[in-house]
Amino acid sequence: MVVMAKPQAENLFFGTGFFSLAEDAGFPVPNPKGIPMKTQIELAREGITTEQMQTVADDENMDAAMIRDCVAKGQIVIPNNPFRKGQKVVGIGRGLSTKVNASIGTSSDICDIDMEVRKALAAEQEGADTLMELSAGGDLDAVRRAVLAATTRPVGNVPLYQAFKETTRKYQNPARLDPEYLFDLIEQQLADGLSFMAIHCGINQYTIRRLRKQGFRYGGLASKGGTFMVAWMDMNKKENPLYEQFDRVCGLMKKYDAVLSLGNGIRAGAIHDSHDRAQMAEMIINCELAEIGREMGCQTMVEGPGHVPMDEIAGNIMLEKRMSGHAPYYVLGPIPSDVGAGYDHVTAAIGAANSARHGADLICYITPAEHLALPTEDDVREGVRVTRLAVHIGDLSKYPERRDRDKQAAMARRDMRWDDLQELLLFPEVARSIRDSRRPEVSETCTMCGDFCAMKKGMEVFNQDISGDKISS
Secondary structure, eight states, X not given: OEEOOOOSSOXXXXXXXXXXXXXHTTOOOOOTTOOOOOOHHHHHHTTOEEHHHXXXXXXXXXXXXXXXXXXXXXXXXXXXXXXXXXXXOOOEETTSOOEEEEEEOOOSSOOOHHHHHHHHHHHHHTTOSEEEEOOOSSOHHHHHHHHHXXXXXXXXXXXXXXXXXXXXXHHSOGGGOOXXXXXXXXXXXXXXXXXXXXXXXXXXXXXXXXXXXXXXXSSOBOOHHHHHHHHHHHHHTOOOHHHHTHHHHHHHHHHTTOEEEEOOTTOBSSGGGTTOHHHHHHHHHHHHHHHHHHHTTOOEEEXXXXXXXXXXXXXXXXHHHHHHTSOOEEEEOOBOOSSOTTSHHHHHHHHHHHHHHHTOOEEEOOOTTTTTSOOOHHHHHHHHHHHHHHHHHHHHHHOGGGOHHHHHXXXXXXXXXXXXXXXXXXXXHHHHHHHHHTOOSSTTSOTTTGGGOHHHHHHHHHGGGOOGGGSOO
């Protein structure tokens, strides 16, 4: 049985997933029967294969029942807010190809909505699977809605950005953030059509004490939202409301069947801080919350660290998978060195390939501007390209049975079938442009070797010996 998971009524702001939480808050309930919308994970547990699950199965060339079973277990998530029409269906998790996220957004120094829309479109054109709209300057509602209108990709964000920015604008003091305003803002942003959110639920007083007891850090704190929440807790001497009222967070996410990405607010910003006690405390809490959230019927994934030395990547992913029951792992980078600024898209690609190899499910790209400046449209394109290449390399190791495209490309190169080769490449337009700019005298070869071509000479010697599946189709 295949059904479409969708709301019973068309109401952009409130939807139909009405829980006692919403009714107690006095929100209007347009669904006259009061029937809550079921989430992908709830439907999967009832044995229902939704249209979204079937699409994921078709895209990944997998059995739909297997996709449904993994969704039911919380091992695959599908960020697909049903109140936003026309967005691409993307599956993230166990057994699926590793996906790439592209983050865009304004800052207090550079705020150009048109540029952010161009960056969103560039990321989509280059093959990003999801987008995060992380603006922290200008009219944040306008930027978010413009990006949502421009792209077909599932869009996520970090609600703490706007919460602290608007509080600072109003009171000149982010410590005056009202938790009720924060929850209202999460609702508003979900109503705009966001399909996933990085929410910093795993920060609590216990994790802050770990930072103090270990003498802080070499690289400080890297998460903007996480750092401002830590400061809010410190100044107000209160617990993180997102942790304290986690059931409320899940209720809002369920209402829009959005994926709760448990934010990594205490992630390491330097390899020398990787896996310190504070980071591990938050990771344990996030893995516990992922389990609690999916038991409540909320799609959840866990976010991973930013700066991790290469030898620790496999262990990091093993710990997340083991402690969370194989919840999808959204890895930020990771960056395995702290001296690559200007080329950190390459640094991160090395980390991303290793992360994909060892089981990461969604990788957030890094651009050449990381640690230096707000990315441009060209930075976005380059970041998506190198990250796509990195996760492809990782997937070749994670899923060795899926190497046929590389085999076909190798044979096309061997046979000097340039048109066929270019169509098999991840970036055919780039390859074609480079070759066309430096045409060889002999069309079968390239200007790297010219008449000293190993491929051409090898085919002359062994052409009659090619057999079996080494024969090009």
